[in-house]
Amino acid sequence: xxxxxxxxxxxxxxxxxxxxxxxxxxxxxxxxxxxxxxxxxxxxxxxxxxxxxxxxxxxxxxxxxxxxxxxxxxxxxxxxxxxxxxxxxxxxxxxxxxxxxxxxxxxxxxxxxxxxxxxxxxxxxxxxxxxxxxxxxxxxxxxxxxxxxxxxxxxxxxxxxxxxxxxxxxxxxxxxxxxxxxxxxxxxxxxxxxxxxxxxxxxxxxxxxxxxxxxxxxxxxxxxxxxxxxxxxxxxxxxxxxxxxxxxxxxxxxxxxxxxxxxxxxxxxxxxxxxxxxxxxxxxxxxxxxxxxxxxxxxxxxxxxxxxxxxxxxxxxxxxxxxxxxxxxxxxxxxxxxxxxxxxxxxxxxxxxxxxxxxxxxxxxxxxxxxxxxxxxxxxxxxxxxxxxxxxxxxxxxxxxxxxxxxxxxxxxxxxxx
Amino acid sequence: xxxxxxxxxxxxxxxxxxxxxxxxxxxxxxxxxxxxxxxxxxxxxxxxxxxxxxxxxxxxxxxxxxxxxxxxxxxxxxxxxxxxxxxxxxxxxxxxxxxxxxxxxxxxxxxxxxxxxxxxxxxxxxxxxxxxxxxxxxxxxxxxxxxxxxxxxxxxxxxxxxxxxxxxxxxxxxxxxxxxxxxxxxxxxxxxxxxxxxxxxxxxxxxxxxxxxxxxxxxxxxxxxxxxxxxxxxxxxxxxxxxxxxxxxxxxxxxxxxxxxxxxxxxxxxxxxxxxxxxxxxxxxxxxxxxxxxxxxxxxxxxxxxxxxxxxxxxxxxxxxxxxxxxxxxxxxxxxxxxxxxxxxxxxxxxxxxxxxxxxxxxxxxxxxxxxxxxxxxxxxxxxxxxxxxxxxxxxxxxxxxxxxxxxxxxxxxxxxx
Numbered sequence: 001x002x003x004x005x006x007x008x009x010x011x012x013x014x015x016x017x018x019x020x021x022x023x024x025x026x027x028x029x030x031x032x033x034x035x036x037x038x039x040x041x042x043x044x045x046x047x048x049x050x051x052x053x054x055x056x057x058x059x060x061x062x063x064x065x066x067x068x069x070x071x072x073x074x075x076x077x078x079x080x081x082x083x084x085x086x087x088x089x090x091x092x093x094x095x096x097x098x099x100x101x102x103x104x105x106x107x108x109x110x111x112x113x114x115x116x117x118x119x120x121x122x123x124x125x126x127x128x129x130x131x132x133x134x135x136x137x138x139x140x141x142x143x144x145x146x147x148x149x150x151x152x153x154x155x156x157x158x159x160x161x162x163x164x165x166x167x168x169x170x171x172x173x174x175x176x177x178x179x180x181x182x183x184x185x186x187x188x189x190x191x192x193x194x195x196x197x198x199x200x201x202x203x204x205x206x207x208x209x210x211x212x213x214x215x216x217x218x219x220x221x222x223x224x225x226x227x228x229x230x231x232x233x234x235x236x237x238x239x240x241x242x243x244x245x246x247x248x249x250x251x252x253x254x255x256x257x258x259x260x261x262x263x264x265x266x267x268x269x270x271x272x273x274x275x276x277x278x279x280x281x282x283x284x285x286x287x288x289x290x291x292x293x294x295x296x297x298x299x300x301x302x303x304x305x306x307x308x309x310x311x312x313x314x315x316x317x318x319x320x321x322x323x324x325x326x327x328x329x330x331x332x333x334x335x336x337x338x339x340x341x342x343x344x345x346x347x348x349x350x351x352x353x354x355x356x357x358x359x360x361x362x363x364x365x366x367x368x369x370x371x372x373x374x375x376x377x378x379x380x381x382x383x384x385x386x387x388x389x390x391x392x393x394x395x396x397x398x399x400x401x402x403x404x405x406x407x408x409x410x411x412x413x414x415x416x417x418x
Numbered sequence: 419x420x421x422x423x424x425x426x427x428x429x430x431x432x433x434x435x436x437x438x439x440x441x442x443x444x445x446x447x448x449x450x451x452x453x454x455x456x457x458x459x460x461x462x463x464x465x466x467x468x469x470x471x472x473x474x475x476x477x478x479x480x481x482x483x484x485x486x487x488x489x490x491x492x493x494x495x496x497x498x499x500x501x502x503x504x505x506x507x508x509x510x511x512x513x514x515x516x517x518x519x520x521x522x523x524x525x526x527x528x529x530x531x532x533x534x535x536x537x538x539x540x541x542x543x544x545x546x547x548x549x550x551x552x553x554x555x556x557x558x559x560x561x562x563x564x565x566x567x568x569x570x571x572x573x574x575x576x577x578x579x580x581x582x583x584x585x586x587x588x589x590x591x592x593x594x595x596x597x598x599x600x601x602x603x604x605x606x607x608x609x610x611x612x613x614x615x616x617x618x619x620x621x622x623x624x625x626x627x628x629x630x631x632x633x634x635x636x637x638x639x640x641x642x643x644x645x646x647x648x649x650x651x652x653x654x655x656x657x658x659x660x661x662x663x664x665x666x667x668x669x670x671x672x673x674x675x676x677x678x679x680x681x682x683x684x685x686x687x688x689x690x691x692x693x694x695x696x697x698x699x700x701x702x703x704x705x706x707x708x709x710x711x712x713x714x715x716x717x718x719x720x721x722x723x724x725x726x727x728x729x730x731x732x733x734x735x736x737x738x739x740x741x742x743x744x745x746x747x748x749x750x751x752x753x754x755x756x757x758x759x760x761x762x763x764x765x766x767x768x769x770x771x772x773x774x775x776x777x778x779x780x781x782x783x784x785x786x787x788x789x790x791x792x793x794x795x796x797x798x799x800x801x802x803x804x805x806x807x808x809x810x811x812x813x814x815x816x817x818x819x820x821x822x823x824x825x826x827x828x829x830x831x832x833x834x835x836x
């Protein structure tokens with residue numbers, strides 16, 4: 001079989017399994033999750049061995065340290081995977097939920113039912129924990145899934161695939177509901193993202209390059225998350241103590257995450273005290289500052305920011321700073337240079353707060369809170385398969401509901417249309 | 419300017435207008451709709467003249483009668499356009515609506531706000547009324563729109579574009595919020611559906627060929643409606659009087675609409691009486707019947723249905739009929755041959771009704787009601803820009819809400835993440 005035929009065969013099996021998953025009851029889906037969690041713990045030794053073989057080969061191939069770090073599967077990471085499945089089992093089952101029923105003048109009742117999307121293709125880097133997370137979310141949401149992890153995690157992913165299949169079967173669900181592609185050939189991805197007959201949506205998880213490539217070539221709809229160029233705007237009426245805490249936390253809590261602030265905007269009227277305080281805090285944590293001319297006038301040690309800085313996701317201890325003259329200027333800057341991910345205003349002015357949340361065109365808009373809160377767990381979704389910067393379908397953190405759609409349900413009593 | 423440059427320029431203006439439309443208040447949007455309605459009535463003579471010039475050229479070019487019929491703009495059609503805008507003005511404004519706020523343990527409150535998609539491209543056939551309908555829905559939902567109508571309606575669409583622009587300006591809104599592409603060059607569509615920087619979603623309205631072509635080539639997400647192969651399944655426990663009324667209405671109320679039934683499935687236990695009654699009704703209306711072998715045994719005058727019949731949208735007085743042995747067989751047939759549009763079960767058995775609505779994978783699933791009810795007005799959406807057979811974003815009849823998305827709103831009090 002060619003790679004294409006192999007992937008089409010996987011797609012066909014996924015489509016068939018999706019029919020059973022869509023009608024599976026909550027008890028069976030939870031049983032599969034809990035059984036898989038048990039099996040992960042029971043197979044700790046085998047998983048560790050598979051991971052060690054993956055790690056040895058990756059080291060021999062010269063994989064960089066940060067990626068090796070993500071590939072590694074410690075005892076703690078194995079336990080966390082199992083606990084993650086148990087948490088998903090405890091979430092409410094979204095499938096079959098009927099809402100919004102209304103009586104229509106014709107006598108029919110019209111409402112909606114939440115149903116799975118069908119088959120979800122997930123493409124991700126060499127992080128074995130994503131295999132289990134993604135499988136768990138798809139099982140709970142009644143979808144079938146085809147997983148394609150990074151090639152460095154091949155052995156470990158195959159071992160996890162076998163465990164998940166066993167968990168599904170123990171619960172009377174089709175093992176094909178979760179399939180991990182068993183080839184590292186890159187051509188597999190090309191088929192996966194174009195076989196519209198068998199795949200309903202693609203969720204890529206990884207760097208911007210991967211996601212851009214997939215979005216460009218996919219024929220299947222993609223729930224995508226490109227970059228996170230997030231802003232905090234300190235308004236003239238801000239509580240400056242809150243502003244300093246939020247701007248510090250949004251930048252320094254973690255540098256490599258997509259909801260980390262990359263550009264700080266400060267209203268000219270409060271720029272002097274706000275930046276004086278923040279410059280100290282950032283200096284203490286070794287954050288490099290790059291600023292506009294007015295920032296440089298206030299903080300002489302700051303380097304000049306280039307035009308490119310305003311649209312750069314540093315993912316590093318670097319921050320660009322711009323002094324602005326108005327709320328309008330701040331909103332315009334964010335909508336032009338931001339990535340429509342997460343942006344925050346620090347203000348005590350109610351009208352400014354309400355204008356900011358309405359006019360900033362981002363997936364998450366915040367008033368007086370750190371951008372770091374933009375996260376499925378923090379929002380109460382229980383789990384997260386990614387953060388969408390798209391406007392279509394899912395926007396912001398994507399939990400179980402983002403893996404579903406709603407159909408219309410009509411209850412009649414023999415009505416016909418006049 | 420090349421065609422591509424022209425369309426990019428239109429896109430740029432639309433993107434700028436979208437910023438103003440997104441923050442426009444309900445009063446201004448309604449004023450634009452009502453003013454446009456007034457102007458349509460006041461310009462009846464000029465619109466009629468433009469339409470007559472379009473009609474004369476289309477006749478000279480040998481356009482077929484059915485298409486000429488859609489192109490024609492009677493006095494009544496002009497009044498209906500104006501009334502349509504007045505109805506849209508009366509619908510609730512979905513934009514800015516905030517819902518689902520929850521307190522999180524960290525102290526932040528997380529909820530959602532409904533916002534416009536941004537710029538919507540609409541591609542449709544030579545039907546001038548669609549120009550006004552689509553403009554009205556996009557204005558009310560706070561979007562900017564780029565309209566591309568069929569070339570036969572060129573003069574009339576340009577006249578309508580000028581009127582809508584006047585209506586927007588009278589209400590203090592940007593005239594560029596509704597732009598009608600002013601070239602009939604086909605290359606314009608190619609640019610429109612690929613300029614992801616300026617267009618957020620494409621809604622094609624027209625035949626299957628048009629929609630397939632657009633879906634294949636588009637880089638912008640498409641809300642698409644392919645075909646409507648709708649089914650009615652008469653279950654063994656059906657009220658046969660309801661069944662006859664529904665099956666007659668679903669087929670014969672209108673032949674050319676997407677929610678018309680194309681295949682009738684009948685449980686073997688009730689096939690004899692159900693088909694005897696329906697054969698009479700269909701004969702009286704001149705509907706041609708094509709059936710499986712068991713249907714032919716019961717109704718000797720019925721022609722044999724071929725495999726192709728089961729997946730054909732006739733849009734004509736033709737019906738295919740299949741006798742099945744079980745609910746499972748009916749569901750499997752619908753999911754295999756249908757188009758995931760609208761399907762109905764006629765039954766008095768509650769468990770069968772609930773299994774049907776859960777397991778049939780269609781945008782609208784109905785119990786004891788005619789498939790002809792699958793319609794934005796009948797569902798209470800107030801208006802409809804199309805019916806989506808996609809699962810992503812909008813599914814089923816798409817009203818104002820389908821032209822919006824939801825962003826997350828976080829209200830804090832200075833919270834930072836631990």
